[in-house]
Amino acid sequence: MADFPRRHFVQGLFASTALLSCATSGHAAPANPSGNSAANNAATPAPAPKFDFDDVVRRARDLAAAPFDARPPVLPDALAQLDFDTWRDIKTRSDKAFVLSPQSPFRMQLFHLGHLYKRPVIVNTIRDGIPTPIPYAANLFDYGRAKFDKPLPVNLGFAGFRLHYPLNSPKSSDEIISFIGASYFRFVGRGESWGLSARGLAVDNGSTNEEFPFFREFWIEASQQQGDRAIIYALLDSSAATGAYRFELSPGKQTELDVSATLFSRKTGVKLGLAPLTSMFLAGENEHRFKDDFRFELHDSDGLLIHSNTDEWIWRPLRNPPTPQITTFPARDFRGFGLLQRDRAFDHYQDLELAYQSRPSYWVEPHENWGDGHVDLLELPTADETNDNIVASFVPSESFEPGKALSFGYRITSFLDAAKFSPNGRVINTFQTVAKALGSSEPVVPNSRRFLIDFAGGDLAYYLDDPSLIEIVSATNNGQILRTFLMPDPYIKGFRAAIDVALPPGQTADLRLFLRSGQRVLTETWVYSWLPQ
Numbered sequence: 001m002a003d004f005p006r007r008h009f010v011q012g013l014f015a016s017t018a019l020l021s022c023a024t025s026g027h028a029a030p031a032n033p034s035g036n037s038a039a040n041n042a043a044t045p046a047p048a049p050k051f052d053f054d055d056v057v058r059r060a061r062d063l064a065a066a067p068f069d070a071r072p073p074v075l076p077d078a079l080a081q082l083d084f085d086t087w088r089d090i091k092t093r094s095d096k097a098f099v100l101s102p103q104s105p106f107r108m109q110l111f112h113l114g115h116l117y118k119r120p121v122i123v124n125t126i127r128d129g130i131p132t133p134i135p136y137a138a139n140l141f142d143y144g145r146a147k148f149d150k151p152l153p154v155n156l157g158f159a160g161f162r163l164h165y166p167l168n169s170p171k172s173s174d175e176i177i178s179f180i181g182a183s184y185f186r187f188v189g190r191g192e193s194w195g196l197s198a199r200g201l202a203v204d205n206g207s208t209n210e211e212f213p214f215f216r217e218f219w220i221e222a223s224q225q226q227g228d229r230a231i232i233y234a235l236l237d238s239s240a241a242t243g244a245y246r247f248e249l250s251p252g253k254q255t256e257l258d259v260s261a262t263l264f265s266r267k268t269g270v271k272l273g274l275a276p277l278t279s280m281f282l283a284g285e286n287e288h289r290f291k292d293d294f295r296f297e298l299h300d301s302d303g304l305l306i307h308s309n310t311d312e313w314i315w316r317p318l319r320n321p322p323t324p325q326i327t328t329f330p331a332r333d334f335r336g337f338g339l340l341q342r343d344r345a346f347d348h349y350q351d352l353e354l355a356y357q358s359r360p361s362y363w364v365e366p367h368e369n370w371g372d373g374h375v376d377l378l379e380l381p382t383a384d385e386t387n388d389n390i391v392a393s394f395v396p397s398e399s400f401e402p403g404k405a406l407s408f409g410y411r412i413t414s415f416l417d418a419a420k421f422s423p424n425g426r427v428i429n430t431f432q433t434v435a436k437a438l439g440s441s442e443p444v445v446p447n448s449r450r451f452l453i454d455f456a457g458g459d460l461a462y463y464l465d466d467p468s469l470i471e472i473v474s475a476t477n478n479g480q481i482l483r484t485f486l487m488p489d490p491y492i493k494g495f496r497a498a499i500d501v502a503l504p505p506g507q508t509a510d511l512r513l514f515l516r517s518g519q520r521v522l523t524e525t526w527v528y529s530w531l532p533q
Contacts (some may be wrong), residue, residue, distance in 0.1 A: 006276055009177070011095055012389045019088065023313040031500075037394075039527075041465070042408075045084055045145065046083070047211070048129075048130065049129075050128075050130075050234075051126055051129055051130065051131045051219060052071075052129075053233060053244065053246045053260065053395060055233075056219070056233045056234070056235055056244035056245070056246070057244040057245050057262050058245040059217075059235055059244065060235060060236070060242040060262065060263075061241055061264055061405075063216075063235070063237060063264075064241070064243045064264035064265070064266055068237070068238070068239045068266065069223070070239065071334040072118055072119045072521060073120065074149075075113060075114070076152060076153070078148045078149065078152075079112075079113055079114040079115075080114070080115075080118060080120075080166060081084060081464060082114040082115045082146060083115065084115055084116075084248070084474065085141070086114075086115075086144070086145055086146050086157040087112070087114040087117070087146075089143075089144030089145050089146060090112040090114065090141055090142070090143050090144055090146055091109070091141065091142050091144070092109035092110050092140055092141060092142075093139075093140060093141060093142050093350050096139070096140045096141075097109050097164070098110075098125060098134070098438075099231065100125065100129065100220065100221060100222035101221075101222040101227075103222070103227050104222035104230075105165055105166055105173075105227070105228060105354070106163050106222060106230045107163070107164045107165075107173060108125070108161055108162070108163055108164075108220060108508050109161065109162050109164065110123060110134070110140060110141075110158045110159075110161050111158060111159040111160040111161060111162065111178075112141055112158070112159060112182050113156060113157065113158065113159045114159070114372050115179055115489065116181075117159035117160070117161075117180060117181060119214060120156065120157025120158060120159070121157065121158060121159070121160060121216060121217060121218060122157065122216065122218070123158055123160075123161050123213075123217075123218050123220070124126035124217070124218065124220070124437075125192070125219075125220055125221065126219050126220065127221070130418075132223055134158070134509045135154075136152075136153075136154065136155065136156040136158065137154060137159055137172050138151065153370050159180055159181075160178065160180030160181065161178070161179060161180075161218065161220070162175050162177065162178035162179075162180075163175070163176055163177050163178075163220075163230055163249070163520065164176065165251050166231075166245035167189075167190055167255075168186070168190055168191065169385065172336035174188075175188075175252055175325065175488050176188060176249070177226050177249055177257075178253065179215065179232070180219065180236070182197045182199070182212040182213065182214045182215075182258050183200030183201055183212070183214055183215050183236055184197050184198070184199055184236075184278070185197065185198055185199070185200075185247075186198060187249065187255055187257055187412075187414055188255060188360055188414055189253055189254045189255040189360060189414045189415060189416070190252065190253045190254075190255075191224065191253075191354040191358065191416060191460075192358055192359070192360040192414060192416060193354075193358045193359055193360075194279070194359075195279070195300040195301070195356075195359030195360050196279035196300045196301055196339055196359065196360070196362060196388075197277070197278045197279075197388070197413060198257075198275070198276065198277055198278070198362060199276040199277075199278060200213060200215065200234065200236050200243065200245055200261070201213045201236060201238070201241065201243060201263070201272065201273065201274070201276065202272070202273030202274075202276040202391065202393045203238060203240045203241070203270055203271070203272060203273070204240075204270055204271050204375070205271065205273045205276070205378055205391055205393060206324065206326050206378040206391070207271070207377060211238055211239060211240060212238075212313035213236050213237065213238035213243070213402075214236070214237060214238065215234045215235065215236055215237075215245075216235045216236070216237050217234070217235045218232060218233065218234050218235075219232070219233040219234075220232050220233075220404045222526070223248070228250075228251065229248055229249060229250050229251075230248075230249045231246065231247070231248050231249075232245075232247040232248075232249065233245065233246055233247075233333050234247070236263075237267070237367050238263055239264050239266060239267065240265070240266055240267055240272075241264060241265050241266055241270070241272070242263070242264045242266065242272040243261055243262065243263040243264070244261065244443070245261045246259070246260040246261075246468060253425065254264025254413055254414065254415040254417075254420070255414045256411055256412070256413050256414075257411065257412045257414075258367075258405075258409070258410075258411050259409060259410050259411070259412065259415075260367075260406055260408075260409045261405045261407065261408055262406070262407045263400070263405065263407075264404075264405055265400045265402045265403070265404050265405075265406075266402060267402060268399070268401055269347035269399075270400065270401065271395055272395065272396065272400055273376060273391070273394065273395055274365045274370070274392035274393060274394045274395070274396065274405075274408060274410075275393060275394055275412070276390045276391055277338065277339045277362050277364070277391070277393070277394070278388045278390065278391050279299075279300045279301040279318075279339045279388060279390040279391075280298075280299060280300045280382070280387065280388050280389060280390060281296055281298060281299040281300070281301060281302065281318040281319065281320055281379070281389065282298040282320055282382060282384065282385045282389075283296070283298045283299070283320065284297050284298075284299055284302050284317070284318070284343075284430075285297060285343075285348070285430065285431055286317045286319070286431060286432060287319050287320060287432075288428075294350060295349055295350050295351055296348055296349070296350070297343065297348045297349050297356070298349070298351075298356065298385050299341070299356065300316065300341060300356070300359045301318060301332070301339040301340060301341050301359070301361070301390060302317065302318055302340070302341055302342055302343055302391050303315055303316060303317050303318055303339075303340050303342060303427070304316040304318065304337065304338070304339055304340075304375075304377050305336075305337065305338050305340050305363075305421065305422060305524075306329055306331060306334060306336070306337045306375055307334065307335040307336040307337070307421075307422075308331065308334055308335065309332060309333040309334060309335060309533030311494045312521075312525055313422050313423075313424055313524040313525065314329065314424075314524065314525045314527055315426070315427040315524040315525065315526055316329075316377065316526070316527045316528070317427070317526075317528060318339075318379065318390055318504075319379055319531075320379070320381060320382060320389065320407070321380075321381055321527070321531060322360075322381055322531070322533060323378045323381060324336050324377075324379070324380050324381065325529065325531070326376060326377065326378050326379075327376075327377045327379070327510075327529055328374045328375070328376055328377075328395075329374055329375045329377070329396060330374050331373055331374050331375045332372045332373065332469045333369040333370065333371065333372075334366070334370070334394070335365065335366075335396065336363055336364060336365045336366075336421065337364055337394075338361060338362050338363035338364055338421065339361065339362055339390065339392055340361035340362075340363075340418055340421075341356075341359045341360065341361050341420045342361075342426070342427075343379060343428075343430060344356070344357050344358075344411075344416070345357060346514055352435060360414040360415065360416065361414070361415055361416070361421075362392075362412050362413070362414055362417065363412065363413045363415065363421050364410050364411070364412055365410060365411045365413070366408070366409070366410045367410055367411065368408070368409065369407075370394060370396065370408060371396060372396070372397040372398070373394055373395050373396040373397045373398075374380075374394075374395055374397075375390050375392060375393070375394055375395075376391075376392065376393055376394075376395050377390075377391075378390070378392075409523065419457060420437055422457075422524060423458065423522050424457070424458040424459070424521065424522060424524055425455040425456060425457050425458035425459070425460045425494060425523035425524065426455065426456060426457045426524055427453055427454065427455060427523075427524055427526050428454050428456050428457075428492065428494075428524070429452070429453070429454035429456070430451065430452070430453055430454075430528065431452040431453075432449055432450065432451050432452070432527070433449075433450050433452070434449075434450060435448040435449055435450040435482065435500040435502075436450075440496070445500075445502045446502070446505075447483060447502055447504065447505055447532060448482060448500060448501065448502040448503075449500070449501055449502075449530060449532070450498060450499070450500045450501075451498070451499050451500075451501070451511065451528065451530075452496055452497070453496070453497045453498075453499075453513060453526050454492060454495075454496050455494045455495050455496075455497065455522075455523045455524075456489075456491060456492040456493060456494030457494065458522060458523065459522060460493065460494040460495060460515075460523070461493040461494070463495075463517065463522075464488050464490065464493065467486060467488050467495065469485075469517045469518075470495065470515050470516070470517055470522065471515070471516055471517065472484045472485075472487060472497050472499075472513060472514075473487055473513065473514050473515070473516055474499050474511070474512065474513040475511070475512045476501055476510065476512070477505055477509060477510045478504075478508065478509040478510070479501055479502055479504065479507065479509045480501070480502045480503075481499060481500070481501055482500040482501065482502055483498075483499075483500045483511075484497065484498060484499045484500070485497075486498075486515075495515065497513060497515065497526075499511065499513055501530065503530070503532060508530060508531050508532075509529075509530045510527065510529055510530075510531060511526075511527065511528045511529075511530060512525055512526070512527050513525070513526045514526065
């Protein structure tokens with residue numbers, strides 16, 4: 001079962017969906033004077049239309065026109081009071097896993113309600129284009145250590161679902177994707193462990209008015225065109241907007257999830273975050289404020305990468321700030337963004353159980369231009385690794401008003417190899433220290449700091465024999481750059497750039513730095529928000 005961290009537990013909302021039934025007449029057909037049967041004269045009934053994305057769009061549109069109902073049903077106390085470990089011990093019985101189709105390699109298991117997952121969702125399977133809801137039944141589950149004094153309600157519902165697939169070996173199935181809690185979902189590629197998550201939608205992210213849209217209902221089927229793909233439809237609801245989603249899962253070494261969505265607005269003045277990604281950053285080489293731990297680094301992701309429409313690659317190391325921080329990056333018609341885990345060295349984490357070095361990176365690529373907007377990066381302070389404190393999403397500039405629909409599509413790729421999504425020299429380390437040479441007697445400029453940035457990859461190794469061909473390009477929006485200098489680093493076949501910066505007391509600065517040779521840009525642009533502590 002997936003390692004579900006004790007974090008981002010946001011509750012879903014139960015809503016029953018009316019099931020359409022066909023009534024047949026009990027009257028006999030009248031006699032036919034010609035002797036031909038009535039059946040021969042009757043028109044052949046048209047086949048029932050197959051369920052598809054348009055059906056979910058219609059439901060989302062109708063839902064947006066109805067009053068928002070956020071009231072969840074009350075769970076039995078025995079479920080609501082389960083602790084995390086007891087809830088996690090409840091599993092779908094292996095002999096009760098659902099087969100999407102006879103030829104499909106996917107198997108579906110359901111998540112039981114309980115602990116902090118208190119809002120049921122409806123889960124349907126689709127066969128031959130016909131959706132069928134899965135009724136709750138106690139015999140679907142092995143309850144492990146959980147004991148109940150009386151039977152659970154027969155209309156209980158489920159907390160979510162997960163799909164299994166022979167991802168890492170043709171002889172066994174692995175959990176590859178799961179949907180549970182609000183609009184959260186996560187998936188993995190070959191050789192990856194569970195880490196960051198994605199969401200269907202963010203609303204007023206980072207504000208006191210933030211809300212968490214949730215999926216009310218799912219429909220799951222095996223692809224009819226390609227048997228090694230699964231298709232998931234989902235109906236999203238919130239007080240701000242409703243939405244129809246279609247997810248097409250393509251498993252592999254780098255698993256891909258193609259997303260199509262149509263949103264309908266319910267109210268004015270909300271900030272929507274599209275394709276939101278959620279992760280955890282407690283400590284890294286750039287910021288390790290917590291000393292009482294044998295592990296030097298603790299994070300699911302260590303940086304935000306953005307590919308702009310001007311072909312600039314921007315790398316922003318993540319932080320665990322002392323106070324909540326939102327950083328915005330202009331991103332008109334951007335080509336992609338993602339939260340990446342670049343540091344793959346086990347000895348930097350030293351965690352034998354949680355395997356931070358194999359946590360996936362997620363990369364979002366729009367299927368079409370999303371227009372004017374910006375990528376928001378929210379960083380929240382956290383004192384431990386159980387909290388998701390990082391959120392990145394695209395925020396459109398255009399307001400989203402009631403009566404409007406917003407359709408968009410994108411692909412999320414889960415991967416381990418950072419080189420795939422950044423062809424230039426990449427930032428692999430960010431360090432900071434006192435702004436003077438070690439052992440030097442020179443006075444330290446007040447309120448100054450030295451940042452060391454390691455670049456590797458791309459074509460940097462070519463310049464190791466003649467570093468004089470490389471220029472540091474740096475800038476700050478505040479304070480003063482005291483000096484910059486460059487050192488070859490044969491250990492990484494790249495270079496270490498240094499920048500010393502001074503700031504007036506109590507102020508902050510946004511720093512930028514990249515390497516070039518002549519007019520040729522050699523690296524990503526390193527950006528950093530310096531908050532002196």
